[in-house]
Amino acid sequence: MSFGLPSIIPKSTVPEQFDIKDGTSYDVANPMVSGLSATRQSIGYAHPLEASEKNYVKNQDRMNMILLRNTQGLHAPLRIAMELKATEKIGxxxxxxxxxMMRDVLLGRDQDIGFEDIFNTPEFREQMGQPHAVVENHLGIL
Known part of the structure; x- marks a missing residue:
């Protein structure tokens, strides 16, 4: 009984079969001539789970909103979406x-420790602009 609701199972974005053409080069750029990054972009995904892992957080949030809608009604995901939108507008x-921090609390990620918490802290970044120049550039004065 789905009641016309979307499935909570994420769908794969990678095709199940890859089109490999006959020939010696297989339409893959030579890494010695064009570099490794050009070869990587022309191949696409290296593993079928790579696309799923890139979209893991988005799929998890979508599944949580669908489960919330199924259990509590339409008002619950709308209220959380409104609160998340309000967190983006903080000046x-x-x-x-x-x-x-407010977004993490609303999504329940405030007690999780991930790589971005350890390796992406602002005090270790090498980029630092002059505050006056950054504000003037943002306002279009500079």
């Missing part, structure tokens, strides 16, 4: 980075 100066 900060352009040179100050946001920790997105």
């Amino acid at each position: 900060r100066l352009p040179f100050l980075s946001s920790s997105n």
Whole structure:
């Protein structure tokens, strides 16, 4: 009984069969001539799970919203979506980075420790602009 609701099982974005043409080059660029990045872009995904892992958080959020709608009704995901939209509109100066703490609390990620919490902290970044120049550039004065 689906009641016309979408499935919560994520669908694969990678085709199940790859079209490999006959020939010696298989339409793959030579990495010695064009570099490794050009070869990687022409091949596409290296593994079928790579696309799923890239969209893991998005699929998880979508599944949570569908489950929330099925259990509590339409108002619950709409309310959370409205609150998430409000967290994006919090005004900060352009040179100050946001920790997105409110968004993490709303999504239940405030107690998780991931790679981005350890290796992507603002105090270890090498980029730092002058605050006045960044604000003037953001406002279109500079």
